[in-house]
Amino acid sequence: MKLFKNKLLSDAQLKKLGEHQYLCQSVSILDKFLQPYWSWLVLKVPIWLAPNSITILGLFINIVTALILVWFAPDAKTEPPRWACGLCALGLFIYQSLDAIDGKQARRTGTANPLGELFDHGCDSISTVFVALSACIAVQLGHYPGWMFFQCFCAMTLFYCAHWQTYVSGTLRFGKIDVTEAQFTIMVILLVSTIFGPSVWSKTGTSVLSPVIPFSMVLLPAIVIYQKSIQDIYQNHPSLYILSFGLVAAKVTNRLVVAHMTKSEMEYTDWSLMGPAMLICNQYFNTFIDEYYILWLCMIWVSIDLIRYCHQICEEICDYLHIELFRIPYPSGTSKMSSASPLATETNGTNYRLNRLPKSRNKSKHF
Known part of the structure; x- marks a missing residue:
């Protein structure tokens, strides 16, 4: 039984969707190093497992581990347990790995279709919210609410703009430093919070990393x-x-x-x-x-x-x-330092005494 009777896509839109071809350009630095790992990982996946199931499983793990972090520090000021940060890093790694192989599984099983691309990017849009929030909690950015607001909504905006660029150009482009690099950077941040504690980043902390x-x-x-x-x-x-x-x-x-x-x-x-x-x-x-x-x-x-x-x-x-800043404020009624000042007198007197030494003492002895 269908839950929603009103159609969201017209027949013309569905026809265009069926003709859609996925175009992607990537020069990501980490992707080329991780490709062997992803190619190995997809071979461990059962051939009967649907690609979209891989995507949703990764998203579920990512959301659960992020919500555990939110549970312990909903205000992003309270210091969450270190193990929660480590668990969140592991959840993000699992999500990133599964997100990278769902397309490979689709090609492996001959089930690649436009729905897979839509499902993948839709899950990514949801994951962006939880990843950005978990990173802010791990560094206790709640002490800076304005900056936390900017960081979270900046991540969402950049994700939207990347797909806006795809909408305009027809090609999804990944630069040398892009999504994969950002995800691994957040994993490193979470691991630092796991090893040293979240207070290592905070304003009240004593760490030199701040x-x-x-x-x-x-x-x-x-x-x-x-x-x-x-x-x-x-x-x-x-x-x-x-x-x-x-x-x-x-x-x-x-x-x-x-x-x-x-x-x-x-x-x-x-x-x-x-x-x-x-x-x-x-x-x-x-x-x-x-x-x-x-x-x-x-x-x-x-x-x-x-x-x-x-x-x-x-x-x-x-x-x-x-x-x-650029002037010496002398007290009123006094003159500037002259050559007759104690320092000048002492210096001049020293020079005078040196000049008045006997010649025999000024000359060095010859051997």
Whole structure:
């Protein structure tokens, strides 16, 4: 018995669906290393097991392990048990492995069809939500609700934009650093939380790993944009590219110095990251605007942000210490240091005494 009587797809849509051909281009770095493992794994799967069953099994495991993590830390602030982080990493690995072999199983059994592609990508869209949330819980990102909001919805947006690009171009493209690399990065994050405890990432923690996170938010976008650029933005404009990301790195480094001197923790969020975000969004929207102009806009943005930050920091410190940045504030009624100052007198006197030494003492003895 059918549960829903109203048709969602018209006859014309179903006809086009039957004519659909899956087109994919991938230059993923990890995929070529994992292909032997995936080819071996699919041979261990029973020939009678349907490809969609493999997909849904992986999604189920991923959701269950992620929900265990959510159960222990629903606010993303509470420290979850280490074993829960490890279990979530294992669940993500199983999901990634099964997701990689469902297509191989379909070709192996001669059951490849458009429904399989739709089912696979539909499960991926659901998995993205749980993977992003579990990563935030593992690093206790609930202490930064704004950044947690951005991270989760950024992952969902990027997934949507990747398929929007496919809708426009007709081909699903994977860059050198793409979904597989992102999934393994999250596995590493979960494993670090398993080994060292989730507090290793938190603001209240004492780990030296915390300052690495803001800098990685500069380095990773720089690598991703460089690898995925269809206009070879780095190769054609290396100086402008390095200046744009270098100024973001300079801003993050300045904040690290301030955090050290003020004995405080670094915040993960930074307005300068909006610059790289412009380039990433433009790429996922099929480079709607020429990347060269976006790169210039990025450099202008990060330059203004760096100048604003440095000016405000210096102004606040000067106000607190009652000093001036580029001028020595002499007390009123006193003159500047002259050559007759104690230091100058002592120095001049020393020189005078040295010059007045007897000649016999100034000359070295000859043997």
